[in-house]
Amino acid sequence: MQVTDWIDSITGVLTLAAAVAAGVYAKRAAHSTMEQAAAAHDQVEIAAAALEVAREDADNARSFAADERREAALAARRAAEDRIDALMPSVLIRATPGRPWFLQQRSERPGESWVGVDDDRELTEADGSVEFQVTVDFHIENPSDHIALVTLGDFGFGEVYLPNGQPILLRSREKVAFRWRATLSIGVFRNSESWNTLRATFVVRDLASSAHDVVEVVLDLGFFNDAGYRVFVAPKLPNPWRERIGQPTGGRVYDRLESHSAG
Helix, strand or coil: CCHHHHHHHHHHHHHHHHHHHHHHHHHHHHHHHHHHHHHHHHHHHHHHHHHHHHHHHHHHHHHHHHHHHHHHHHHHHHHHHHHHHCCCCCCEEEEEECCCCCEEEECCCCCCCEEECCCCEEECHHHCCCEEEEEEEEEEECCCCCCEEEEECCCCCCEEECCCCCCEEECCCCEEEEEEEEEEEHHHHHHCCHHHEEEEEEEEEECCCCCEEEEEEEEECCCEEECCCCEEECCCCCCCCCCEECEEEEEEECHHHHHHHHC
16 A cells, blocks of 8 residues: 555545544534523523513502502692681571562552562463562571672572672671562563573682582472463462572582692
């Protein structure tokens, strides 16, 4: 065997050994790379799960903080309302039929303006100039320890007679009365049904105008029955009443707190 052949043989063996070794190392490297990839994938999943937990914790913390702020704001609002409530007046508003006559008719006699109606009447179009007057007396009392300011709201129709104007200032235990009147004729009966019911509203405030209540008095004034060609007038109501007490409508409005909230 020549030297060159020997060298070639040795080279071939070494090449084969190197290839085998390279294959072994490549297999190990590939296996190691797969393990590393799997480990990296697991780490990514763990990190994603941890991030999601962190996000949920942050959301829960924000929600809890928002709930705490709302509860604190509500508690502060309730405390402010309680302080205002402690200073609000309590006003009693009553309505009674006018005296001496609840229902009157304009008199045609010289020297007389109105006369009481004490019997049934029947009107036709020919009686268009005949006028009636309904009178109601309102009584406002402040039984509380705090000064009250009372303002008249909507009465719908009729006229109010206030001796000192409004708002009406009522000190503790003070009372005031005023009269409401409405003049009605057959033309009014034919054009509106509002005269059958009076809804009188009052706004009650404290002296500082921190809050107000709305009180409504609903009165039946059904003296008149429109029967088409005729209008029947009765001196007594179908459901007579001697007194009506005003009732609060809606809830108390805290004007000062609302203005601060709006600002």
